Amino acid sequence: MTLVKFNNGLKNNAHPFFNDVFDSLLNDSYIGDKLVARVPAVNIAETDNEFHIELAVPGLKKEDFKINLDKNILTVSAEKKSENAEETKKFSKREYSYNSFVRSFTLPDSVDHSKIEADYTDGILKLTVAKREEAKFQSREITIK
Numbered sequence: 613m614t615l616v617k618f619n620n621g622l623k624n625n626a627h628p629f630f631n632d633v634f635d636s637l638l639n640d641s642y643i644g645d646k647l648v649a650r651v652p653a654v655n656i657a658e659t660d661n662e663f664h665i666e667l668a669v670p671g672l673k674k675e676d677f678k679i680n681l682d683k684n685i686l687t688v689s690a691e692k693k694s695e696n697a698e699e700t701k702k703f704s705k706r707e708y709s710y711n712s713f714v715r716s717f718t719l720p721d722s723v724d725h726s727k728i729e730a731d732y733t734d735g736i737l738k739l740t741v742a743k744r745e746e747a748k749f750q751s752r753e754i755t756i757k
Contacts, residue, residue: 651713652737663741665717670735677737679730684721686728688737689714 655666665686669677672690680687691712719725719741727742 650711651715654715656717662743663719663723665739665741667715667737667739668735669732669737672732672735674732677730677732679728679739681725681728684719684723686717686719686739686741687714688716688739 652667652669654668655664657664657666667688669690672692676690676692678689678691680689689712722743724742724744729740731738731740
């Protein structure tokens with residue numbers, strides 16, 4: 613069975629033939645797979661005490677990841693070994709297949725390199741990078757003289 617995408621008259625252009633040709637080319641599984649970004653989406657947040665880096669990486673195991681710190685560069689990489697069952701499937705669309713990727717993050721000088729933790733749960737790799745004590749936000753009230 614093949615899934616077919618129909619326009620249903622949503623586009624209002626003078627040359628619908630050209631739109632259909634380009635849509636079919638860009639939605640083709642061979643060409644489309646090459647255009648899909650091969651790096652996971654990332655969220656970076658900061659609190660008073662630490663930085664939080666979250667990568668959306670579904671379908672991987674924690675053994676697939678390699679996390680390195682070289683000076684101020686934190687590098688997250690993964691390589692997934694293909695399983696025989698995956699190789700025999702014929703996909704009509706495949707967007708979340710990461711065979712391998714590398715993401716690098718430049719850490720600020722305020723981080724404590726000895727306090728970096730990682731956790732992988734429900735397809736999300738969470739990295740917690742602690743700040744040095746002197747770099748933490750300190751609030752105080754300033755009196756006017």
